[in-house]
Amino acid sequence: MRVTFTVNGRSETADDVWEGESLLYVLRERVGLPGSKNACEQGECGSCTVYLDGLPVCACLVAAGQAEGRTVRTVEGLADGDRLDPVQEAFAECGAVQCGFCTPGLVVQAHDLIERVPRPSDAEIREALAGNLCRCTGYEKILDAVRVAAARRAGADPVPYGGTPTPEERR
Amino acid sequence: MNGPAPLPGTGTPAGTGTGTGTGTGTGTATAARARTAPARAPREITAPGSGGVGDSPPRPDGTLKVRGEFAYSSDLWMDGMLWGATLRSPHPRARIVAVDVSEALAHPGVAAVLTHEDVPGSKHFGIDHFQDQPVLAFGEVRHQGEPVALVAADHPETARRALERIRVDYEVLEPLTDARRAAFDPSCPPVQPRGNLVRHQPVRVGDVDEARTRAEVTVSGEYRVGIQDQAFLGPESGLAVPAEDGGVDLYVATQWVHNDIKQIAPCLGLPEERIRMTLSGVGGAFGGREDLSMQIHASMLALRTGRPVKMVYNRQESFFGHVHRHPAEMRYEYGATRDGRLLYADVEILLDGGAYTSSTMAVVGNAASLGVGPYVIPNIRIDAYGVYTNNPPCGAMRGFGAVQACFAYESMMDRLADACGLDPLTVRQVNALSEGGVLATGQVVAAPLPMAEMLERVRELPMPAPLDAADPLGLPGGVSQTTRGEGVRRGVGYGVGLKNICFSEGFDDFSTARVRLEVIGGRATVLVHTAAAEVGQGLVTVQAQIARTELGVDRVVIQPADNRVGDAGSSSASRQSYMSGGAVMTACRAVRDRVLALAAARLGTAPGGLCLAGGEVVPAGGGAGVAVEDVLGDTVIEETREYHHAPTERMNPLTGQGASHTQLAICVHRAVVDVDVELGLVKVVELAAVQDVGRILNRVSLEGQIHGGSAQGLGLALMEEIQVRDGLVLNPSFTDYLIPTILDMPPMRLDILENPDPRAPYGLRGAGEPPTLSSTPAIVAAVRDATGLALNRVPLRPEHVAGLT
Numbered sequence: 001m002r003v004t005f006t007v008n009g010r011s012e013t014a015d016d017v018w019e020g021e022s023l024l025y026v027l028r029e030r031v032g033l034p035g036s037k038n039a040c041e042q043g044e045c046g047s048c049t050v051y052l053d054g055l056p057v058c059a060c061l062v063a064a065g066q067a068e069g070r071t072v073r074t075v076e077g078l079a080d081g082d083r084l085d086p087v088q089e090a091f092a093e094c095g096a097v098q099c100g101f102c103t104p105g106l107v108v109q110a111h112d113l114i115e116r117v118p119r120p121s122d123a124e125i126r127e128a129l130a131g132n133l134c135r136c137t138g139y140e141k142i143l144d145a146v147r148v149a150a151a152r153r154a155g156a157d158p159v160p161y162g163g164t165p166t167p168e169e170r171r
Numbered sequence: 172m173n174g175p176a177p178l179p180g181t182g183t184p185a186g187t188g189t190g191t192g193t194g195t196g197t198g199t200a201t202a203a204r205a206r207t208a209p210a211r212a213p214r215e216i217t218a219p220g221s222g223g224v225g226d227s228p229p230r231p232d233g234t235l236k237v238r239g240e241f242a243y244s245s246d247l248w249m250d251g252m253l254w255g256a257t258l259r260s261p262h263p264r265a266r267i268v269a270v271d272v273s274e275a276l277a278h279p280g281v282a283a284v285l286t287h288e289d290v291p292g293s294k295h296f297g298i299d300h301f302q303d304q305p306v307l308a309f310g311e312v313r314h315q316g317e318p319v320a321l322v323a324a325d326h327p328e329t330a331r332r333a334l335e336r337i338r339v340d341y342e343v344l345e346p347l348t349d350a351r352r353a354a355f356d357p358s359c360p361p362v363q364p365r366g367n368l369v370r371h372q373p374v375r376v377g378d379v380d381e382a383r384t385r386a387e388v389t390v391s392g393e394y395r396v397g398i399q400d401q402a403f404l405g406p407e408s409g410l411a412v413p414a415e416d417g418g419v420d421l422y423v424a425t426q427w428v429h430n431d432i433k434q435i436a437p438c439l440g441l442p443e444e445r446i447r448m449t450l451s452g453v454g455g456a457f458g459g460r461e462d463l464s465m466q467i468h469a470s471m472l473a474l475r476t477g478r479p480v481k482m483v484y485n486r487q488e489s490f491f492g493h494v495h496r497h498p499a500e501m502r503y504e505y506g507a508t509r510d511g512r513l514l515y516a517d518v519e520i521l522l523d524g525g526a527y528t529s530s531t532m533a534v535v536g537n538a539a540s541l542g543v544g545p546y547v548i549p550n551i552r553i554d555a556y557g558v559y560t561n562n563p564p565c566g567a568m569r570g571f572g573a574v575q576a577c578f579a580y581e582s583m584m585d586r587l588a589d590a591c592g593l594d595p596l597t598v599r600q601v602n603a604l605s606e607g608g609v610l611a612t613g614q615v616v617a618a619p620l621p622m623a624e625m626l627e628r629v630r631e632l633p634m635p636a637p638l639d640a641a642d643p644l645g646l647p648g649g650v651s652q653t654t655r656g657e658g659v660r661r662g663v664g665y666g667v668g669l670k671n672i673c674f675s676e677g678f679d680d681f682s683t684a685r686v687r688l689e690v691i692g693g694r695a696t697v698l699v700h701t702a703a704a705e706v707g708q709g710l711v712t713v714q715a716q717i718a719r720t721e722l723g724v725d726r727v728v729i730q731p732a733d734n735r736v737g738d739a740g741s742s743s744a745s746r747q748s749y750m751s752g753g754a755v756m757t758a759c760r761a762v763r764d765r766v767l768a769l770a771a772a773r774l775g776t777a778p779g780g781l782c783l784a785g786g787e788v789v790p791a792g793g794g795a796g797v798a799v800e801d802v803l804g805d806t807v808i809e810e811t812r813e814y815h816h817a818p819t820e821r822m823n824p825l826t827g828q829g830a831s832h833t834q835l836a837i838c839v840h841r842a843v844v845d846v847d848v849e850l851g852l853v854k855v856v857e858l859a860a861v862q863d864v865g866r867i868l869n870r871v872s873l874e875g876q877i878h879g880g881s882a883q884g885l886g887l888a889l890m891e892e893i894q895v896r897d898g899l900v901l902n903p904s905f906t907d908y909l910i911p912t913i914l915d916m917p918p919m920r921l922d923i924l925e926n927p928d929p930r931a932p933y934g935l936r937g938a939g940e941p942p943t944l945s946s947t948p949a950i951v952a953a954v955r956d957a958t959g960l961a962l963n964r965v966p967l968r969p970e971h972v973a974g975l976t
Contacts, residue, residue, distance in 0.1 A: 099707025133905065
């Protein structure tokens with residue numbers, strides 16, 4: 001079948017798509033956007049999180065045909081040219097990236113959180129990111145990155161990152 | 172049942188469009204190299220920032236990773252490539268009577284179907300000591316998931332369907348799944364021709380039987396550790412490209428480039444120099460990429476079809492595609508004086524390695540030499556065994572051998588504390604090993620080991636706030652709202668772990684670095700080239716920092732890791748900062764000496780009176796400097812150096828004595844938990860860690876290692892286990908094999924000490940593994956504190972914590 005959809009502001013058409021293919025497969029293997037990662041293919045790890053019509057979804061759980069006529073935004077569509085989105089910038093700066101395989105999904109999910117909740121509490125960050133597995137970081141630096149990104153996006157003083165605050169410093 | 176129709180689009184290369192298939196992260200260089208290199212091949216990266224050793228500059232690959240443009244091994248793409256797939260045994264043990272590939276071969280879109288008969292060279296490989304693992308099974312399959320046949324096709328789904336058309340006639344045999352029987356029952360059938368015992372390593376110190384008569388207090392316990400999986404997020408994957416010289420170009424995610432090639436070449440019947448391997452982006456490793464996975468298979472398919480072949484495992488296959496952490500059964504007995512001084516240890520450790528040798532020899536060595544941890548015990552009897560069974564194959568995982576023993580010996584220290592009426596920190600301090608003390612192996616601790624001080628620092632850490640029953644997210648059970656605070660009890664526990672850093676037992680795991688200094692675009696630029704695998708740990712960041720510190724030049728370019736430079740050893744045993752860091756440091760110093768000699772000749776002074784700093788050659792006593800660019804002009808300075816650690820000794824095969832370890836590292840954890848004792852649910856409230864790292868090279872990266880290592884230890888304590896019944900894996904998915912989420916991980920409190928090891932580069936101490944050891948027993952001790960239960964097995968299950976079994 002043929003699937004036509006908008007991805008990162010550009011119209012894409014994929015031909016000869018097998019009905020069993022996922023949106024993730026089409027993004028990665030047919031339209032040259034491998035940023036979204038395939039780590040479990042059953043919606044458990046969140047590594048393939050993309051926006052579909054503005055809502056974060058696991059691209060592995062969306063059949064390619066379901067994307068017909070719809071709008072997709074992937075991790076490759078977050079930066080403005082060379083200028084990183086504040087979430088991307090904070091992830092790179094705060095040590096939230098190690099192997100980085102979970103990073104594209106987490107960046108999209110955290111981006112969505114800050115869009116909805118500009119200054120999330122730690123509990124809100126944890127709840128929002130609970131569907132994204134990371135095996136390297138133990139999540140502490142990811143929390144730091146989301147806090148820093150939210151503060152900067154809200155125009156608070158951009159504090160240079162110097163390591164994880166102690167629980168007392170955080171309170 | 173009728174087979175499904177051929178897929179639309181078969182017969183043409185999958186992945187439409189050479190125009191879009193190159194992705195966005197490959198840059199203009201790709202077009203020029205398109206005929207020989209795949210799209211999304213790794214490329215050199217300029218390290219951002221200007222930080223040297225001790226600073227925390229950003230990762231060189233960080234921007235690519237947050238943009239989704241970093242080239243992982245599963246992202247590779249090449250015009251005309253095929254997809255490879257692997258048929259695996261459904262049985263833990265069976266005789267292969269016949270294999271018929273004809274129907275699969277006839278399937279539209281299929282380019283090749285291969286069995287063991289198609290292996291060009293040696294039919295076996297192995298990472299260590301014994302090459303006993305078949306490239307493709309023949310005669311007998313020895314574990315579920317063992318590779319039997321390969322397919323290359325033009326679409327991954329076509330390849331999968333072709334696998335279903337391979338007919339394998341198995342005669343199913345009874346699997347050997349009881350590790351104890353494998354070790355001690357000579358009548359049970361051998362899994363390997365050499366028997367069922369991989370290694371028995373005794374450790375003998377003093378006279379345990381005599382000490383037993385003097386002991387005022389004795390404690391004993393039997394402990395079990397389940398099978399843990401590395402569960403790296405990036406599944407096994409890579410691309411093999413047939414080369415014009417009959418060799419193969421491999422782009423893979425591995426932990427040790429040169430050891431891969433050493434194993435691959437004989438199986439392909441090729442000299443090593445015809446295999447060119449480039450490290451592609453690695454989505455985590457943790458030991459699980461030390462053994463080969465798809466490397467030989469993809470190469471065989473590429474050489475047979477003459478086309479590039481990509482292989483990507485899915486998550487289920489990944490659970491069968493790599494070795495796991497050895498499960499362990501351990502029996503401990505300690506005797507002590509009434510005031511808690513240890514007199515003897517009598518220990519048996521049994522490790523199930525599964526069907527093939529993999530790293531079991533070294534795992535047994537670690538378990539034996541570190542079997543009683545960082546405690547001074549005058550009389551010791553340890554017997555550590557590794558065995559072959561038909562259970563899932565086990566090998567390297569973060570902290571191997573030491574993790575299993577640590578759970579047991581730390582549980583024993585708590586038991587001893589109870590028996591003597593001491594608090595758990597004091598009993599550890601009373602028996603703590605320190606610099607100048609001896610390990611169970613007789614090895615003298617030759618560097619600072621301030622364990623007693625670290626325990627004191629843990630004692631002084633503030634406690635987290637008490638339970639707030641109004642916040643459901645903070646309660647055991649979380650948003651399931653299984654309690655409003657009733658039945659919830661708080662517990663506190665401690666753990667200490669001792670890990671060997673770098674390879675042990677006489678192995679010379681050297682590393683090699685090539686460092687080149689030249690003026691590029693008017694700026695002095697350092698190019699650092701090693702074969703060391705960046706697996707997420709931040710080695711590339713540290714390499715750039717070292718180059719800046721040694722050469723005083725900000726601009727550093729990290730070249731892709733490949734085998735055009737010498738061996739760097741494995742990214743394991745917490746060794747790469749030490750070994751490849753040491754190699755980069757040494758090569759940089761050789762380059763520096765030549766720069767200074769060049770400058771001295773031009774300035775007419777002695778090189779001894781000059782140094783390199785801030786991008787200039789300056790007189791050591793002060794004064795005006797000369798820019799490095801002006802000193803170099805068109806001159807290119809390149810030096811390659813190997814770095815070797817001090818030699819180590821083998822353990823005596825009868826007594827276990829010998830200075831077998833390169834370096835020792837220690838981490839102390841305190842865990843605070845809230846336990847719903849009625850439902851058996853655990854919420855870890857806080858983890859605190861005190862670790863001595865010798866010298867902090869990069870604080871942000873280091874903290875990430877301690878956080879991540881602690882998280883994997885939490886997983887082993889509370890949730891992670893590959894469950895096996897009769898040799899069959901019950902839970903090969905992320906739905907059923909649980910790893911900690913951000914809701915499972917508590918806030919962490921770190922206290923990092925710097926007592927330098929004078930023999931190591933910059934005084935550093937390897938840091939990645941120790942936290943994985945100590946967090947597990949600390950959490951279990953905290954749950955014991957809350958429940959009063961013995962809890963001798965990890966991971967804890969709700970029925971254990973609720974006291975139902």
